[in-house]
Amino acid sequence: MVSIAAANFARFGKREEDIFAISSESALPIVDKYRDAIDFVVVSNSYSGEFNDISGLNNLLTTHLAMDSVPSMRVDNTSGSGGSAVLVAKSLVASGEAENVLVIGAEKMTGYPTKRSTRIIASLLPPEERLGGPSLPSLAAFMTRSYIREFSPSRESIAKVAVKNHHNGALNPYAHFQSEVSLEKVMTSKVIADPLRIFEYCPVSDGAVSLLVTSEENSRSFGSKSARITGAGASSGTSSITARESLVSIDSVRESARKAFRASGKSPGDMDIAELHDMASILEIVESEDVGFFKKGEGWKALETGETSIDGRFPINTSGGLNSKGHPIGASGVAQTAEIYLQLTGQAGKRQVKNAATGFSVSMAGFGNNSTSFVYEVD
C-alpha cells in the first residue's frame, strides 16, 4: 500500500522570494531527512513559463536541491496539477519504478496585474469560448446562478463557505489569510462576478508544499508517521464548458470520487474529514454533493447547520481550503493531501480534528475539465 510519510509547507501568500526559494523552503525538511532514499522527484506546477519565465522547473529544482542525479518530471494539469502529481507519485511507488518519491507542489504567481493573471488562468479554456470574454471566476458565477435557480438555497448559506473557511485558515499558520471574516463582511464585499463577492473567491497566492510518497514498509522502516492512500480515482469531463448539460454538477468530480471510494472499499459516509477544491464558495457545496457527502441540491444546508464546520460532525476544508489558504495553482492539490496527512497523523496543531482516521480529497483541473480523488486512512 502506498503511504504519505511526510508533509511540509512553505507559507502561502504574497511572497517576496522566487519559486526556487519557496519550493526549497517546503522541500528541505524532507530532503534533509530522506535525501539518500529519495529516488524520484515529481514537481506539480502549471504556470512557471507564464509567470516566471522558467521551463523545465523540475530539473532546475532538483539541481537547486543538490539532487542533480535524481530523476524528475513536472506535472502540469492546471488547477488539478497537485492531484495528478500525487497520482503519478503513487503509481511510481506502486509499480516499483521508484521507492521514495518527493512531490513538490509550487507556484509563484503574484506580482502581476489581476487582468494579466486572469488572462493567464483563462488560457485553459477552449480558444473559441475564451473569445467570448469569460474568466474562471465568471464560470463559478454561472454555476451559482444555476444552483440558486434550481435548488433555492439561501444566498447566505453560499457565503458561509467563506466564513467557515476563513475561520479554519486563521487556525492554519501556512494559510494566506490569517483572519476571520463575518457573514456581513462577505455579503457586503465587492462583487467580482455577479453574484459572487471577493471573499468568496480564493486569492492569488504564491506557495509551495512537499510530500514524501513511499511504501507502507519503507515508511515503517523510516519510523515516520504515515497515512495510507487506500483509493485513487482520476476522471475527465469535457473542456467545453458551454457544451455541458448541467452547470450544477461536475462529472469529473463525481466520477473520480466514485472510483476512489470503490478502490478503497469505503463510502462517503465513512469519511471523517475532506478537502474540496473551493476556488469559489459555490464549488465546495457542489462538490460536496457530487462526491456523495450530501444529496444533490442539499449541500448548502450543511453550512446552515454547521455540520461541515471544524467542530461539526464532518469538517470540510479544515486547512482553510483554497478560499482562505490560497491557491498557488500547482501547490493546491498537493496541499490537500498534506492537510489530510497532518490531520490523520495528529500534526494539525490548532485545527486538529480529534480522532480523524479517514479522509478524502478532490483536486480539480480547470473548471472540472478533469479531477483526481483520493481516500486516505490510518489505523
Place this chain on the structure above:
Amino acid sequence: MELNRCAKCSEEFVFKRAVCPKCGSQEFTKALVTGAVALDSVHLIATPEPFPDDYSVVLFEAQGGARGFCRTTFEVKRGDRLKIKDDENGPVCEPE
C-alpha cells in the same frame, strides 16, 4: 460569429474539433450563428486581458443547439433573443 458544423450529422459547435463527438466525422463546414437566445448573463468586474474592464458575459444557445459565450454592455436577461457580431476581441451581443 461563426460556428463549426459537422458535414455529416449537422451538429454545431463553438469549439472547433478534429472529430465530431456525435458521429465521428472529421469533416466540418462553417455556419453563422442564428436565433441565439440568452441562457444566462454574468456581470464581470475583474476581466481578463485583452478585454475591456467592465462587461457581462452571456451564455447563449443558438438555433441548432450550439452554446457559446459573448460579451455585452447591455442588460441581457435569460430568454432574451440576441444579435451577435464580432469586434476585434471576439463575439459581442445585444438584445434584439
